[in-house]
Amino acid sequence: MEPPECPVCLQSYDGECTVPRVLSCGHTACEECLKNLPKKFPNTIRCPACTVLVKFPPQGPSALPKNIDLLRLFPSVSRITLEPGKNLKKPIEFVTRSWSDDFYTTWKDRILLHDAVSVENVESEGSDFGSSRRLCGWLKDDSRVSLLRVASFLNDDCDSLLKYSYVQRMMSCLWEMREEERDELDTIISVKQRGISKVFGLWGDLKNGVLYLVGEKLTGYSCEEFDYLDEDETSCFAVIGMQICEALLNLHKEGVITGCLSVSCVKFDEFGNAYVDLIELLEIGRIVYGIISDESSSCSKPVGALEMGMILNRLVKEGIFMSSEVLFELLKEQNMLKLNASSKYLVSYSSDVWPVCFLLLKLLLGKRFSEELIENVNGVDAKECEEQIEDLLVLYTGFTEKLSSILESKLGGKFKSIIEIIRQSCCLDSQARPVLTDLWKCYRELVMNRRLIYMIGLHKTKSQKRKEFCVVLGELCHLVVVGSRELEEEVPGMENSGGAEEGKFDIDFVERLSEGKIKSKDLRGHQDSVTSLAVGGGFLFSSSIDKNIHIWSLKEFSHVHTFKGHQERVMALIYIEGAESVCVSGDSGGGIFVWSTSFPLEEQPLRKWYEPKDWRYTGIHALAYSEDGYVYSGSGDNTIKAWSLQDGSLVCTMTGHKSVVSTLVVLNGVLYSGSWDGTVRLWSLSDHSFLTVLGEETQGIVRSILSLAVDGQTLVAAYQNGDIQIWRDDTLMKSMKIQSGAILSIAVNGKWLFTGGWDKTVSVEEFSGDEISLDCTHVGSIPGSSVITSLLYWEGKLFAGFADKTIKVYYSGC
The missing domain is CATH 3.30.40.10 (Zinc/RING finger domain, C3HC4 (zinc finger))
Known part of the structure; x- marks a missing residue:
């Protein structure tokens, strides 16, 4: 047993x-x-x-x-x-996690173990325009691999008390990437086609805080080692051409368009079979972005034929060949080209025919091909060219005509059969080009009888499982140009927020927050969990289970004073500004205390009163205030009571909730009350009458509401199962899970939503949409040291109370 x-x-x-x-x-x-x-x-x-x-x-x-x-x-x-x-x-x-189970299931098997890869060295080879370093490493079985940086995360030197496991940190890094970036990663890792180098998965370097894409590094030779092929090596040339075409056709089955190729992208194994290296292809894409970005920074106006010639020269020197429509698209992204959208120049599968032809001509003719290509580009007359696309077409027309003369003068004998199809492949109109299968057949004819070729069935259908994308124009090539700067960028000190434009500081704060580039200051003094926070009169007020209320200066965040007098846990706290500004607190014993905030500060309250108790009583859970002079308390006896601030007399009792009233908010003449019964009730402040109820659930599916926040016409409710619901004008707009544990506190500021709870992280979501639809997108998160019990956003600073007795002030500077 x-x-x-x-x-x-x-x-x-x-x-x-x-x-x-x-x-x-x-x-x-x-x-x-x-x-x-x-x-x-x-x-x-x-x-x-x-x-x-x-x-x-x-x-x-x-x-x-x-x-x-x-x-x-x-x-x-x-x-x-x-x-x-x-x-x-x-x-x-x-340790709870913010991503869904489906997300975890999708990515967990694509993350390599931390000890699966060991970094060997950083290679210095490659273009000066490359935006990321090329790393080599080894797998456990001594297989050599290439590493390509795709993201960054906080390294082991971060000050956070909450240390995530390796897998969780990698999942968090992936979770914070944009969906488009993850989709491309998913496609690249999933490619298991013949003629394509293997991509093993993702690996995180915890020491440097970098997430790498790990791919196979072939040990054979590359195309760069060829000088040229003579006529006696026709069969070798044809086989290489066929294998490159087959590799690209297999990529097309996965919905992947390369957009460009270089001699370094084609590698050979020990048996002489040609492969397309996916990691190297992404690296080439980043080099192209570096060249285009470099030109855009030095060019103050849209390019003409002269500037286009300079770009082509730099690409050819790097051994990179790119179809015209892909280059046009890149220039459009950099605002260097005024090009109207036209189907004639759309990127499609035909865009891969052009770079294949140029790559094979480079292989066939060697260095002289690049030299004559550069000479022909320089020979195009661009004196009278302006900023119109027609001028660029003049350049390309002259370019292709001189390419034809190269073909006729240099190629002959057995190679005459491919001259015409190469000439057609260099056509500017991608729809007029032959397809890759036609190019494959042309090379096949050099080693096989024509009659036998047409007995072979080629499948031209493409896979519909994934969305099509072009590698060079994709997110993985583009993000690293920006990302490499972000990785090396130090966090600047925070400027004085007093002169900041309204709204601008908030955007900077959230951007820093999503990047993990914020600072924090700890406020210590409580002896137990922090329960509530309030700001007013130049002070931060904090209550705790230790029965005390601490007052902190908002200038230097130093401790100023302590209010003492409660005999039970202080559960709620509000600040009321007026002729006599006061702080009001409520405890678990039913006591409501009013404290003066004028100097000199006193330890004893101005006045206090107690709620009546019965057998089911569990004290005060929430407080709110209206300009009519009433303090509202949410209680454990399922009621809401209105009290006169002047003398503490009970004005009325509002009933209707079936469980503890856990949170209260007052805005625009309406009192919002949230309860453990899973509903939000709205009450009129003029006569305290019931208005409506939101979020009524069927029996058996009750989710307790733990926090409410209202901004304008937007109401957000947070639940104990990690869900939030968003209403506008009493209409439910969105219901979603944003944390895997209970959300104990939320704060709303314009389009930004801050949530905290059992996940021990402050999550930041962004609202978007219009009056008809609303979306809530995860932007970033801050790891905390303990359960987050209270949140407050004020003038570009985020205050968080924790169960471990601390208060943290988060800001994007000093």
């Missing part, structure tokens, strides 16, 4: 290190696991076996009874001895 195990950690009970404790529902778990399980509500815990919410003693799991019967069944387990310095039970860390 198997010894009994804890359902959480799967360790056998032994009565010493793994102590079985019985919950009120009758199920058993070990003491250590019960201590670390998330506790969504005070003095309650969700049973890991039946998921029922049960009572949990405030003293901790040690106050629960041991399951003696389990230990008696296996008395031998109590006699298990541990090896010196070794514990059978490892500490369990409950």
Whole structure:
């Protein structure tokens, strides 16, 4: 018979290190696991076996009874001895994640183990225009690999107290990438076609904080080692041409268009078979972006034929051949070319015919081909060219005509059969070019009888599984030009926000936040969890379970004063500005205290009063204030009470909620109340009458609301299961999961939403859309040291209260 195990950690009970404790529902778990399980509500815990919410003693799991019967069944387990310095039970860390299970399932197998790759060296070869370094490494089986940087993340030297595992950090890095970037990565990693080098997956360098794409590095020779092929090597030339065409046709099946090729992209294995190197192809794309960006920075106006000639010269010198429509598209992206959209110049599968022809001519003719190509480009008359696309067509027309003369003068004998198809392939109109299968047949004719060629069936259909994209025009080539600067960029100090334009500082803050480039300052002084935050009068007010309220200066964030007097946990806090500005606090015993914020600050309240209690009472959970002079309290007895701020008299009691009223917000004459019953109720502030209810759920699917935020006509509710719901004008616009644990606090500022809770991270979402539709996009996140219990956004700064007694101020500078 198997010894009994804890359902959480799967360790056998032994009565010493793994102590079985019985919950009120009758199920058993070990003491250590019960201590670390998330506790969504005070003095309650969700049973890991039946998921029922049960009572949990405030003293901790040690106050629960041991399951003696389990230990008696296996008395031998109590006699298990541990090896010196070794514990059978490892500490369990409950680290929640912000991505979905589907996302995790898709990417987890594409992340290589941390010790699977060892970096060998940084190669210096390549273009000066390359925006990223080329790294080599080795896999565990001693296979040589190429590494290509695709993203960056916080390295091991980050100041965050929460340390993520390797896989989680890689998942977070992928999660924060744009969907278009991930789609391209997914396509590149999924390519398993003949003639294409293997891509093994993604690997993270924790030391430098870089995520790499890991690909096969072939040990054979490359096209760069050829000088030229003579007529006696016709068959060799034809076979290489066929294999390159086959490789590109296989890429087309995956929806991938290369856009350009270079001699360094084609590698050979030990058997002499030609392969297209995907990692090198992406590297070439980045070199092209570097050349185009360099030209755009030195050219103040759209290019003409002269500038186009300079770009072509630089590309040819690098051994890069690109179809005209792809080059035009790149120039359009850099605002260097005024080109109207026309199907004649659209990038398509025919765009790969041009670079294949040029690459094979380079292979056939060697260095003299590049030299004459550059000479012919320089020979085009561009004196009278202006900034029109017709001038560029003049350049290309002259270019292709002189290319034809090269073909006729240099090629003859057995190569005469391919002159015409190469001439057609260099046509500016991509729709008039032959397809790759025609080019393949042309090369095949050099080694096989024509009659046998047409017996071979070539499938021209493309896979519809993925969206088509061009490698050179894709996100993976473009992001690194910007990303490399971001990787090396140091975080600048924060400028004084006093003179910043309204809204601009917020954008900078969120941009820094999404990049992980923000600073923080810790405010310490509380002896227990922070429960609420408020700002006003040049102060930050913070309440805590330690029954005290601390006051901090907003200038240097130093501690100024402490309000003392509460006999129970302070659960809610608000600041009221007026002729006599005050701070109002509510505790779990029903006490409501009013404190003066005028100097000199006093330790005792101006006045205080208490709510009446009954058997179900659990104290005050929320406070709000209206300009009519009323303080509203949300209580554990399921009611909302309105109190006069002047004398503390009870004005009225609002009923309707079926559980604890956990959060209150006042805006535009309406009081919004959120409850553990999963609903939001709206009340009129003029007569305290009930207006409407939002979020009514069918029985059995109730999700407790833990926080509300209102900005303009947008209302956001956060739930204990990590969901948020967004209403506009009482109409539900969006419902989505943004965290995997309970969201304890939210803050809204314009289009930015900040959320925090059991995930121990502050997540930032961006609202977008119009009056008809609304979307919420994840922008970035800040890892925290503990459960986030309170959030407040104020003038470009984000304040967060934590369960570990600290308050953090996040900002994009000093």
